Amino acid sequence: MAWAAAWVIAIPCVAGALAFALRGALRGLFIALGVAGATAAAAALVVFVARDGARDLALGGWLAPLGIRLRADGLSAFFIALQAGVGAIVSGYAAGYFAGDREGKAFWPLWLTLWAGLCGLYLTGDLFNAYVALELIGVTAVGLVAASGGAALVAGLRYLIVTLTGSLLYLAGVALVYAEIGAVDMEAAAQGLGPSPVAHVALALMAAGLLLKTAVFPMHFWLPPAHANAAAPASAILSGLVIKGSFYLLVRIWNDVFSAHADDMLAELMGVLGVAAVIWGSAQAIVAARVKMLVAYSTVAQVGYLLMAFPLGGDAWPGAMYFAAAHGLAKAAMFAVAGAIARELGHDDIAKLGGAAGTLPAGFFAFALAGVSLIGLPPSGGFLGKWLLLSAAADHDHMLYLAAIPAGTLMAAGYVFRVIAPALAELRRAPRPSPWRLWREAPPLVLALAALALGFSLSPALVLLSRGAPFGGGG
């Protein structure tokens, strides 16, 4: 049973290599098998963790001080469920999007390797292995951006510099931890790190590197051009899944490794950066000229809510995780629709969207549904995530967050309606709907409906998240 954790990483890794080496129908077969197998392994792992609690896997039979552990607790299982769910649906979208396209050649090996890297990051119990996974995610994500060529090349190079600097800062933090206790295992580090200044410097370095990679304001400058210039399936993956990887690692080391060193001032600083991100990202989304740019800036804003969990603590942790899942689903749906808009209309200029809902009725329906979750209207995953954050803020009388969350909600409504309103106006002049295509209409609809369905499945998710008590205490 414990081997499900190894399959979750191994299957996409092998499929990625085969997608690079093979040609023709055999290649398509192995890509499909890889996606299906990785999703099935992830589902099995999530079921095991939900039923039996956290589990460790000693690779090669070597235990922790010598060997490298894989560890699956509720938090890992939750993010693996998100990865497999969004990943499988976006893969279906990409299969249609890249059909008969040269760009797809680069997409599949990169995407499947990225999948393996993200799952490796979620499952590792070792600080150094987390660095290896971060680099794997970084290089494949940059590849996904740069594969589009043109303006994406500049954005890709900037993304590469940022992601490399971020992981090397993290690596420097790992080196300091090793210098202090002589181990890179997370559990050993948690027990061994005393109240020394070295541990604080290590936490500061790692946090700075990971915040840079998560695109937290004011270190978000690289995200909008990278996400807006990539091909639509790549944007959906980058915005929905990749930034969750570095955020997960930050949450993991904050709660598991540095729980004694994470002081209130650093937490408060991260919360304030989160508030600034919500305001700045939303404002930029409101004035954006292109749909993809708008959706990318909205990611900058939504990352802000995730950071509010650091100062709030307690119930805000599962709230922020739930919010991350809702954002992953809704954002992937929006980028998928943005890709369909760009393909069908030949542009994604918001000023020229008049009557576009007549051309792509299902697409704009999915966009609006995803918008419901992104804004945080009930019933949706976004609403419940914000509700948990708000009630934690009310419990601790944090006026700043109590004010910032509704303000961000209002601004989110502003930018979502900026796309919906012109698309629904002038419908009479609109051309007839373009023919129904399964790959284009179904994935965003399924993703958006799943974001809404999260609004009805809070209690199983909370039970899963409490497995192994990833947030300390009784979970």
Next chain:
Amino acid sequence: MTLLLSLLVGAMFSAAIYLLLRRSVVDLIFGLLLLSHAANLLVFTAGGVQYGSPPLVWHVAGEDMADPLPQALVLTAIVIGFALVAFAVVLVARLCTAEKTDDAEEITRS
């Protein structure tokens, strides 16, 4: 020796950041290279510097032992860093051929 290596790590980090902030994209590659070497040297120094001792425990009292783990970690990090810098070189080469300049400002503006 450890002090000397620590100073060297500091010097390399600062040189790397200086290079990363320059306008030329080629300097940027050198900055990334130095940054990755600085982090590697830091991991290497973190294990404690030993000269001439075997990396194995022989249970001989009073005999020094070198720590093999940082060397394995550095080896992994060197390979990853090398691959990433190679990738960056290809990206920069494509950009510079397309834009006919290595000035970051001009590339961003166009």
